[in-house]
Amino acid sequence: MPEAQSSRQDPRRRKKKQPVRRTVSQICPPPRRPLTVADIRPGMENERLGVVRDSMFQNPLIVKAELGKPRERSYTLPGIDFSYGLYVRGLDGGVPEALGHWSVFRQQPTCPHELTRNYIAMNRGAVKAGLVTARENFLYRQLNDIRISDQDDRHVQKEMPSLPPNMTFGVVARPSTPFFDLLQHRYQQLWVQEQKATQKAIKLEKKHKVVLGKLYETRSSQVRKYKPPVKLDALWHMPQFQKVPPHLDTFFTEADRQRAVKAHQEEHAVRQGTLRMGNYTHP
Secondary structure (H helix, E strand, O other): OHHHHHHHHOOOOOOOOOOOOOOHHHHOOOOOOOOOHHHOOOOOOOOOOOOOOHHHHHOOOOOOOOOOOOOOOOOOOOOOOOOOOOOOOOOOOOHHHHHHOOOOOOOOOOOOOOOOEOHHHHHHHHHHOOOOOHHHHHHHHHHOOOEOOHHHHHHHOOOOOOOOOOOOOOOOOOOOOOHHHHHOOHHHHHHHHHHHHHHHHHHHHHHOOOOOOOOOOOHHHHHHHOOOOOOOOOOOOOHHHOOOOOOOOOOOOHHHHHHHHHHHHHOOOOOOOOOOOOOOOOO
16 A cells, blocks of 8 residues: 555656756857858749859848848858957056056147247337337337247236135026915016006006197198099890889788888898908997
């Protein structure tokens, strides 16, 4: 009995199957190389007749995509030991390198610049020599060209203005938001007051506006503006239709007709305008 029980329990005590570990080549397969003539098989999309060269399969405009495979770009990729990006040489040689190689800032060579002329000294010398005209001063400056040295040029330059001791550099902080004014609608009240003051000023301006007197027209001005009325000829009507009564009369009595005409005249003002909704002028 114990042997039978142990045989039954053996399948349960079996070790779990270890997962198969993939190699590096399976996880990161090597880069695909461009197609060559040797890779072409009968029935492939890139099969060609005639003279075939390897350079034909390296042109992405000519190479066709194979069924079930990604499109070939005909670019060769570097090997596994290639590092993409910029290569920076690190200075990790330890203490000897830190003591023996100092990163000293090398001063850039200064470009020789032309010294400025000392016109004050040249004008003083020209006056002492008795030269007055512009031609004489020009010749004197050509013969006695006095320049200001670098040491003297420093004193000529303007000095920096003295700044107050409590001056703070940088951007000034934004003032705090007036929450109480916003909650009390202070800005709305100010706007209403400004609008009322503006309306009051406009009314005062209209009140004090000078009204010119009425211009009376003379007979000559009236004759000049007078346009004689043009008499329009009446429309011609056929004589046989002048005294013909209406063929259709929708009113039962004459009182109904007069009542309808009166209602039409009362609604005449309401039915005017572009949209037949009436013409109204608001005060």
